[in-house]
Amino acid sequence: xxxxxxxxxxxxxxxxxxxxxxxxxxxxxxxxxxxxxxxxxxxxxxxxxxxxxxxxxxxxxxxxxxxxxxxxxxxxxxxxxxxxxxxxxxxxxxxxxxxxxxxxxxxxxxxxxxxxx
Amino acid sequence: xxxxxxxxxxxxxxxxxxxxxxxxxxxxxxxxxxxxxxxxxxxxxxxxxxxxxxxxxxxxxxxxxxxxxxxxxxxxxxxxxxxxxxxxxxxxxxxxxxxxxxxxxxxxxxxxxxx
Numbered sequence: 001x002x003x004x005x006x007x008x009x010x011x012x013x014x015x016x017x018x019x020x021x022x023x024x025x026x027x028x029x030x031x032x033x034x035x036x037x038x039x040x041x042x043x044x045x046x047x048x049x050x051x052x053x054x055x056x057x058x059x060x061x062x063x064x065x066x067x068x069x070x071x072x073x074x075x076x077x078x079x080x081x082x083x084x085x086x087x088x089x090x091x092x093x094x095x096x097x098x099x100x101x102x103x104x105x106x107x108x109x110x111x112x113x114x115x116x117x
Numbered sequence: 118x119x120x121x122x123x124x125x126x127x128x129x130x131x132x133x134x135x136x137x138x139x140x141x142x143x144x145x146x147x148x149x150x151x152x153x154x155x156x157x158x159x160x161x162x163x164x165x166x167x168x169x170x171x172x173x174x175x176x177x178x179x180x181x182x183x184x185x186x187x188x189x190x191x192x193x194x195x196x197x198x199x200x201x202x203x204x205x206x207x208x209x210x211x212x213x214x215x216x217x218x219x220x221x222x223x224x225x226x227x228x229x230x231x232x
Contacts, residue, residue: 032218043208043222044162091160097218104150104169104212106220108162 003027004096006109013084014117021079021112023094029074030096034106035067038091050077084116119144121211123223130199131231137184138194138226140209148214151185151192156225157205165207168192170214196228204230 003026013019023033031052036044048069050056056069066088068080077096081088091113095106120143130136142151153165168176168185175183180200184193196203206227210220 034219038160043224044220046219046221049217049219093160093162095162095220104218105152105164105167106218107164108154110159110161 002107004107004109006094006112008112009110010113012115012117015085016083018080018082019084019114021092023077023109025075025096031074032097033071033077034095035069035079036093038093044093086116089114089116119211119221121209121221121223123209123226125226127227129229129231132199132201134199135195135197136199138207140192140223142190142211146213150212152210153194154208154210155205156208199230201230204228
């Protein structure tokens with residue numbers, strides 16, 4: 001149980017285009033999802049916290065107009081990188097707070113590698 | 118803000134041996150959770166073990182166990198009978214019980230397992 005999927009697993013795009021990444025909790029309802037960014041050989045940095053039906057809460061230094069987060073249902077959150085530039089190239093990981101019986105644990109998706117040319 | 122420190126960027130262990138990864142954290146809270154996550158080359162984050170701060174008993178999951186020292190704010194991970202598949206990055210993480218559910222990660226320890 002507690003499986004989180006991400007799609008796509010990797011994407012290459014041209015500078016200036018927008019890219020959408022989906023995060024789904026497959027076998028549980030996730031009222032809260034999180035988006036992280038990870039640079040090579042570094043730790044995970046929290047970008048934003050996403051609660052179903054409300055606006056995301058962004059960490060300091062994260063541009064909310066550039067990284068649009070939508071959490072329209074209990075099983076789906078999306079991250080859209082708008083007008084992507086090469087410096088946005090990174091590994092993006094989502095996680096979902098566990099279901100009713102397991103709310104204290106986060107389960108992670110497999111990540112999405114974004115390369116902006 | 119809470120900080121999580123992993124002072125060992127890299128560790129090495131021989132197959133079947135035991136290794137301990139260290140983690141310290143800084144907090145003024147009394148109620149919180151601590152986690153160890155494993156990130157293999159696939160980069161999928163996998164929960165290894167979790168510890169609730171209010172529990173005195175150290176958590177154990179098969180070959181993985183922790184040494185939780187609340188007063189010292191230390192949370193080390195012991196891997197017994199190390200296997201080649203244990204090779205990965207290991208991240209220690211902290212979560213405050215009262216202010217959201219976001220995790221605060223340490224910088225990670227890269228574990229190499231040699232035959």
